[in-house]
Amino acid sequence: MASTKDKKRITEETAGLSWYQRLFVPEVIRGLAVTGRHFLRNLFGGRDPSPDFTYRKGSLGNQVATLQYPEEKAPYPVGYRGTHRLVPREDGKPRCVACYMCATVCPAQCIYIEAGEYSDDPIEKYPTVFVIDQLRCVVCGLCVEACPKDAIRMDTYQHTPPEYTREGFVYPIERLLKGPAVSHPSDPWLKRKDSAQPADQHFPLHGVAKHSTEPVERKEPLPQGKNHPEPPVFTEAEVRKANAG
Amino acid sequence: MRAALMTGLILGLCGLIAGAVSLFYIAAGALGVLTQAAFGKPYIGVGIANTVTLILVLVMVVASLLTLAERKWSALMQDRIGPNRARIALPGLRNQSLLGIPHFLADGIKMLTKEDFVPAHASGFLYTLAPMLAFGTAFVLFAVVPVAPVVPAAEIPIVGGLASSLGVDASFPVSLQVAPGFDPGILFVFAFSGIAVFGTALAGWASNNRLALLGGLRGSSQMVAYEIALGMSLVGLMMIFQTLQLEVMTEGQTQGLFGGVLPAWGIFLQPLGFILFFTASFAELKRAPFDAPEGESEIVGYFVEYSGMRFGLFMISEFMGTVVLAGVVTALFLGGYHLPFPPAWGVEAWLGSAIGSFGLAVVMGMVFVLKVILLCWLQLAIRWTLPRFRFDKIQTLGWKILLPIALANIAVTAVLLLADPSLELLAIVGLAEILFLVGLTALYPKKHPSSIVVPGRMMAGGSGGH
Numbered sequence A: 001m002a003s004t005k006d007k008k009r010i011t012e013e014t015a016g017l018s019w020y021q022r023l024f025v026p027e028v029i030r031g032l033a034v035t036g037r038h039f040l041r042n043l044f045g046g047r048d049p050s051p052d053f054t055y056r057k058g059s060l061g062n063q064v065a066t067l068q069y070p071e072e073k074a075p076y077p078v079g080y081r082g083t084h085r086l087v088p089r090e091d092g093k094p095r096c097v098a099c100y101m102c103a104t105v106c107p108a109q110c111i112y113i114e115a116g117e118y119s120d121d122p123i124e125k126y127p128t129v130f131v132i133d134q135l136r137c138v139v140c141g142l143c144v145e146a147c148p149k150d151a152i153r154m155d156t157y158q159h160t161p162p163e164y165t166r167e168g169f170v171y172p173i174e175r176l177l178k179g180p181a182v183s184h185p186s187d188p189w190l191k192r193k194d195s196a197q198p199a200d201q202h203f204p205l206h207g208v209a210k211h212s213t214e215p216v217e218r219k220e221p222l223p224q225g226k227n228h229p230e231p232p233v234f235t236e237a238e239v240r241k242a243n244a245g
Numbered sequence B: 001m002r003a004a005l006m007t008g009l010i011l012g013l014c015g016l017i018a019g020a021v022s023l024f025y026i027a028a029g030a031l032g033v034l035t036q037a038a039f040g041k042p043y044i045g046v047g048i049a050n051t052v053t054l055i056l057v058l059v060m061v062v063a064s065l066l067t068l069a070e071r072k073w074s075a076l077m078q079d080r081i082g083p084n085r086a087r088i089a090l091p092g093l094r095n096q097s098l099l100g101i102p103h104f105l106a107d108g109i110k111m112l113t114k115e116d117f118v119p120a121h122a123s124g125f126l127y128t129l130a131p132m133l134a135f136g137t138a139f140v141l142f143a144v145v146p147v148a149p150v151v152p153a154a155e156i157p158i159v160g161g162l163a164s165s166l167g168v169d170a171s172f173p174v175s176l177q178v179a180p181g182f183d184p185g186i187l188f189v190f191a192f193s194g195i196a197v198f199g200t201a202l203a204g205w206a207s208n209n210r211l212a213l214l215g216g217l218r219g220s221s222q223m224v225a226y227e228i229a230l231g232m233s234l235v236g237l238m239m240i241f242q243t244l245q246l247e248v249m250t251e252g253q254t255q256g257l258f259g260g261v262l263p264a265w266g267i268f269l270q271p272l273g274f275i276l277f278f279t280a281s282f283a284e285l286k287r288a289p290f291d292a293p294e295g296e297s298e299i300v301g302y303f304v305e306y307s308g309m310r311f312g313l314f315m316i317s318e319f320m321g322t323v324v325l326a327g328v329v330t331a332l333f334l335g336g337y338h339l340p341f342p343p344a345w346g347v348e349a350w351l352g353s354a355i356g357s358f359g360l361a362v363v364m365g366m367v368f369v370l371k372v373i374l375l376c377w378l379q380l381a382i383r384w385t386l387p388r389f390r391f392d393k394i395q396t397l398g399w400k401i402l403l404p405i406a407l408a409n410i411a412v413t414a415v416l417l418l419a420d421p422s423l424e425l426l427a428i429v430g431l432a433e434i435l436f437l438v439g440l441t442a443l444y445p446k447k448h449p450s451s452i453v454v455p456g457r458m459m460a461g462g463s464g465g466h
Helices: A002-014 A025-044 A101-105 A142-146 A199-206 A236-244 B002-039 B042-077 B098-113 B124-144 B159-166 B186-206 B210-233 B235-241 B246-252 B271-285 B308-333 B347-383 B391-419 B424-443 B455-460
Strands: A111-118 A121-133 B148-152 B173-176
Touching (some): A025 B002, A025 B042, A101 A111, B002 B148, B002 B159, B002 B173, B002 B347, B042 B098, B042 B124, B042 B308, B042 B347, B124 B186, B124 B308, B148 B347, B186 B210, B210 B271, B246 B308, B271 B308, B308 B347, B391 B424
Antiparallel strands (some): A111 A121
């Protein structure tokens, strides 16, 4: 009885290890060699400062993968859905025509729009109020998919920055309307004969052939004049009054 | 770029240490001259100066820097950067991480300004006494450690001039050791590290906390268990050098073996004794992998009720123990302050003729501190390499493994010493032991034996598997 017990204890103590593993000291030395190698490499080895830390080169010796965050920011992947922006036209007005598609499709109901009309352009509407509550937004990107006018994009490659108040996360049109302007040859306000910007004036302005699918690049500064007014600025009261009338 | 920067920093550190050592010499010599003039007893001044410079400055500074080094070095060992976010709000320093040094300053400020909390039913006097015992014992241990060799006071710059202007005889010896010629020597270390057990046990008992009490019990039983192996592991060295004084042992290690090719360092004569002593000291210091009495974040330990600077005393005493252990091991096993060259080369004699005996002493003091730092690094590396022992394994290791090996080591050393008093036979056996360990480490099979293959891995399929 006692002998079986002793035998069992011996097997537990040896744990299936061979004698040189149970000698322990060589294993300690090997472990110390690993630790020391890491220490020396990281102490003397040069650090690849690339913020794309998953692809840092270890050939300089240093194996530290730490990203010093506020100073080094990892690049977002291509196609990253950042904070929204309302895409401006070449003249600075929003491309948005206040069709409510995005507000309708939004599963988080974080978009609020009020529509207005340009006095000189009776066809398209424009948003007098366009608000996105970034705290409600689930960053699904459905608004971008829904937009028929390419007027809302999530190509800023920024995540929502911190704010001190909840109200700060409710982005008004002033914060949303930013980034490079976008024009498409098919934009109706560029093609219409009776528009404030007749087609014959528009296409030379952008230097592209009619119906081109190439991206539009402006080559000259915007001309000023009767046909190129500053974007209208309305107070909310004015818009409500106009809408009521 | 980084390699050059780090090499420059290390060289700068060497220069800093050398400067500090020469300042220590000057302080000891100058105070010795003053007490010589006042009482005719130079050793009073030398002792006071050495107490202040070696214990209060050298050990305290290295121990406090080790609190930072523990975090910074462990980070490097684990492919991290380590603390570098604390900043000093002074112009020019505002946006510098300064190698993380502000962190250890911030630590000190935090410790000193935190609430000094005493639990409701704690035993007031013993509760206060425990951290003092832990700290004080670690504090005095360095008294017997020789940091730098004996130099006549007259050869120290400034001191010689001071002595002649005071008209005092400056032929008295100055060495960087608090208690030179102290006969008990290494026994003093054993005695006071034995008193450290009271700090641990009292802290656990006086806190009126059952978890702290259990931690104190674990700590005291572990420390008592390893005390014996600690003492026994050094008996071999005591027999070899026929002394207990660390400075005499240090000098004994300068003799050359095999015609001066090999210095008679303790590690060559007693490699087994070195491993046993180092292991037992780890358990005595309660550092990982023997940190079952208290495991920082995982195990509630004997000082769980302590806060502020009382806790700080426990923590700093652990690091002071690290420094003292490194100093003792350096003096006993690594040739002390002597340069790491074979005696036959005559490096020290050449250096002494080149830069004078004081310059040589400063270089030797620097070498000692560098050896200490290297051993401190080794202790931290062991901590960050090995997993913690289970508590019953700790006791098994102490009583059933270390103690018998230590006794066998004594017997074998005694026989070899009787057979060949010139130590060469001992050195041959010691080198054979080292060669055996190195060979075993190098030839160690990289593949794990099939008996400990993780069961989940066997499902990888195929005879080869992964």
